[in-house]
Amino acid sequence: MRIIMLGAPGAGKGTQAKKIAERYKIPHISTGDIFRANIKNETELGKKAKAYMDQGMLVPDELTISLVMDRFKEPDAENGYVLDGFPRTIPQAESLDAALREDGSQIDHAVNVDVPDGAIIERMSGRRACVNCGATYHLQYAAPKKEGVCDHCGDGLILRDDDKPETVEKRLKVYHDQTQPLIEYYAQKGVLKEVDGTQGLEEVFSQITAVLGE
Numbered sequence: 001m002r003i004i005m006l007g008a009p010g011a012g013k014g015t016q017a018k019k020i021a022e023r024y025k026i027p028h029i030s031t032g033d034i035f036r037a038n039i040k041n042e043t044e045l046g047k048k049a050k051a052y053m054d055q056g057m058l059v060p061d062e063l064t065i066s067l068v069m070d071r072f073k074e075p076d077a078e079n080g081y082v083l084d085g086f087p088r089t090i091p092q093a094e095s096l097d098a099a100l101r102e103d104g105s106q107i108d109h110a111v112n113v114d115v116p117d118g119a120i121i122e123r124m125s126g127r128r129a130c131v132n133c134g135a136t137y138h139l140q141y142a143a144p145k146k147e148g149v150c151d152h153c154g155d156g157l158i159l160r161d162d163d164k165p166e167t168v169e170k171r172l173k174v175y176h177d178q179t180q181p182l183i184e185y186y187a188q189k190g191v192l193k194e195v196d197g198t199q200g201l202e203e204v205f206s207q208i209t210a211v212l213g214e
């Protein structure tokens with residue numbers, strides 16, 4: 001099963017993508033996580049990506065598309081995946097389609113986690129991320145067992161620099177300009193599935209499993 005997660009930054013794509021990956025036994029591919037791992041390891045790609053990410057801008061398509069295409073070639077992605085944070089622009093979606101066509105495959109579901117802008121700032125300001133393993137928490141809605149400590153690996157939790165309110169506003173604008181048009185793009189392909197992302201974590205997940213229908 002090949003699934004795309006759509007939705008504003010902070011809508012809950014990552015949270016739900018991890019649950020989908022576990023339930024359907026497919027890899028969770030997050031471009032944000034790949035970029036952050038590159039930044040941590042101080043790679044050339046990481047240095048380039050950081051300059052854009054810190055400003056709440058998208059990393060250019062030339063850097064992003066080749067990265068994802070390489071990830072698809074890994075053996076675990078052969079029978080499907082859940083893509084979180086890609087595509088984020090029409091050219092990215094078109095490149096993905098072209099690559100899938102070559103393999104004779106296609107996207108099965110594009111799940112749009114719908115959350116209005118008003119709720120996003122609250123989601124983002126309470127988000128905490130593990131510096132080591134990338135797990136995410138929320139101070140109120142998905143708190144770690146011990147404050148400031150990752151449940152999975154015991155490392156420290158931080159507020160991402162790009163989750164500060166000024167950058168979140170910029171990211172929301174970028175989302176509306178560049179990413180939101182993908183909703184229509186996938187609706188036209190007949191694979192769009194809408195879920196109400198304002199509900200609780202488990203409620204959103206049940207809506208998703210219901211629309212995936214498997």
Ligand code: ADP
Pocket residue numbers: 008009010014031032033035052053054056057058059060064084085086087088089092162171
């Ligand atoms: P969030 O989960 O809050 O939506 P991500 O972790 O997906 O954020 O992405 C963080 C940042 O990484 C984005 O603001 C952007 O700068 C960059 N990024 C991630 N995916 C892409 C992509 N597909 N195209 C361009 N930039 C991306």
Ligand code: ADP
Pocket residue numbers: 007008009010011012013014015016123124126127128136137138139141142197198199200201202204
């Ligand atoms: P995205 O990947 O779309 O940027 P995340 O999955 O990282 O979003 O979620 C953003 C923040 O909101 C995180 O702190 C997460 O724990 C929290 N969150 C996710 N889904 C919900 C929900 N349904 N209700 C309340 N908080 C949520």
Ligand code: ZN
Pocket residue numbers: 130131132133134135150151152153154155
């Ligand atoms: Zn961790």
